[in-house]
Amino acid sequence: MTDQLVGEPFAGRRTRILDHLDRRTPGHSLPGALYTDPDVFASEVDLLWRRRWLFVGTVAEVPEPGDYFSFDVAGSSVxxxxxxxxxxxxxxxxxxxxxxxxxxPGHGSVGNLVCGYHSWTYATDGSLRYAPQLSPAIDTACLGLRPVALREVGGLLYCSLAAEPDGDLDVVAEQVRDYITPHRLDRAKVAAQVDLVEEGNWKLVMENNRECYHCEGGHPELICTFFPTWGLREDQIPDRLRADHDRYLFAEADLARRCDALGMPYALIEELADRPFGFRIQREPLDGAGESFSIDGSRLVGRLLGDLDDPQLGRCTLHTQPNAWIHLLADHVVTFSVTPLSPDRTLVRSTWLVHEDAVEGVDYDVEALTAVWRATNEQDAEFVRNTQLGVSDPAYVPGPYNEAERQVDDFVRWYDAQIRSEAQRGGADD
Incomplete structure (x- = not known):
């Protein structure tokens, strides 16, 4: 990998992506080529996806010894x-x-990992246990599986393909762990997992998630629990939404009282643009009953997570760059991971977690549990598809962001800074 990247092909691709970034107008969407050019996409894989911490799943997906899952990203299978x-x-x-x-690809469980080709056998710790007819002169201790850097943050799993991953995730983990741990992901199980391939560039998928400017007209199910004034400053609230905003302020104050009583953090921490592991976390109220992602806001799971006994804890939302958003509620958790497949195709994986002792058909119904976000994901996929068609059109000219799209601008600035930083560093990790 390194030899390939330091040669002329990589140098040319690196120059091309930097040229496109140099033409970016601050506060505007990206030039079209950054969403469509295969060489740009290849550079992103080299400079970003193989070097940054990526959200890959949760400990609930591997609850017992021998349980595993695999995922493909940046040309690697992990x-x-x-x-x-x-x-x-x-x-x-x-x-x-x-x-x-x-x-x-997918999930499974093994006693040992046995290669189906020649029966080389590895223990669950990656060490080589058995290799038929291998010469006794060969040191099997040197033939264990190659490790990939992994960190657990409150039950969330992040991997890095870099040979020497940066330490920024460890710093951030100390800031966000107390927000996550009350939901006890180590005592949760997977209730559902849905993969959706969106017909758009991965950045468009992330940008779409980083704003709710489109929510009022685009997500009728989601806005039953997302307050319509989310993301707006007080001086931006239109008269027609004043009553909704007053209801939000009341719910926000009530949530703060509940969290204070439980000793749970809820204040906003936002560092999306200026660090390698850009992130945002905050606990915010939900509309309606304030309990879950249902049409009326009432809980969807009878058994609350961990030892929680108050269902009205809103949503603790964690955004991490470049590929995740996660909602932690009292009754369930839903995680979203983004994986680029090609310049115009992106895998979005949604996973719903419930208490390990919750019984399907008794404590929850899978269709009801997943309904709001399945509908929202399909709606977002259409927005992304149409935007991909638009940025591919010769008539496309990058437009300005408004205040409601501030987090989109943060994401774009993060992307610009990380690409430049890694391009300047040169080479790539193997």
Whole structure:
């Protein structure tokens, strides 16, 4: 990988993406080529996706020793597994013999990892246990699976493909962990997981998520619990939404009282643009009953997460750059991860978690639990598809962001800064 990137092809791609960024007008959407050019996409994979911390899943997806899941990103397949000592580890999904994939995409459970090609066998800690007919002169201790850097933050799992990952995630983890831990993801289980391939560039998917400017007319299910004035300053509230905003202010004050009583943090921490692991976290009220993502805001799961006994805890939302947003509620958690597939195709994976003892059909109904976000995701996929068509049109000229799109601008500034920083550093991690 390194030899490929330091040669002329990478140098040319790097120059091209920087040229496009140099033409970016601050406060405006990106030039069209940054959403469509295959060379730009290849540079992003090299400079961003192989070097930054990526959200990949939760500990609830590997609850028992031998449980695993795999995911593909930036040309690599990564295997996340809980070993026999209960430690969650990550490895490259590549046999050390002749490179065969060890496991297929998805989830599973094993006693040992056995390569289907020549039966090389690895323990759950990645060590090589058995290799038929291997010469005794070869040191098997050097043939364990290649590790991938992994960090757990309150039950959320982040991986980095970099040989020497930056330490920024560890710093951020100390700021956000107390927001997440009351939901006890280590005592949760997966109730549903849905993959949706959106026909648009990964940045358009992230930008769409970073604003609710489109929510009032575009997400009728979601705005039943998302206050319509979310993201607006007090002086921007139109008269027609004043009653809605007053209701929001009342719900916000009530949520603060509940959190103070429980010793739960709720204040906004926002550092989306100016650090390698850009993030935003805040606990905010929900409309209606204030309990969950339902049409009337009432809870969707009878058994609350962890030891929580108050269902009216709104939504604790965590955004992390470049690929995740996560909502933690009293009755369930829903996580979203973004994986680029090509310049104009992006995988969005949505995962719903409930208490480990919650019983389907008794404590929750999967269709009801997932209904709002399944509808919202499909609506967003259409917005992204239409935007991809537009930015591919010769008539496209980047337009200005408004105040409600401030987080979109933060994302674009983060993207610009990270690409420039890594391009200046040169080369790439293997």
């Amino acid at each position: 295997l996340v597994i809980r070993d026999d000592d209960e430690q969650v580890r990550a490895f490259h999904n590549v046999c050390r013999h002749r490179g065969s994939r060890l496991v297929a």
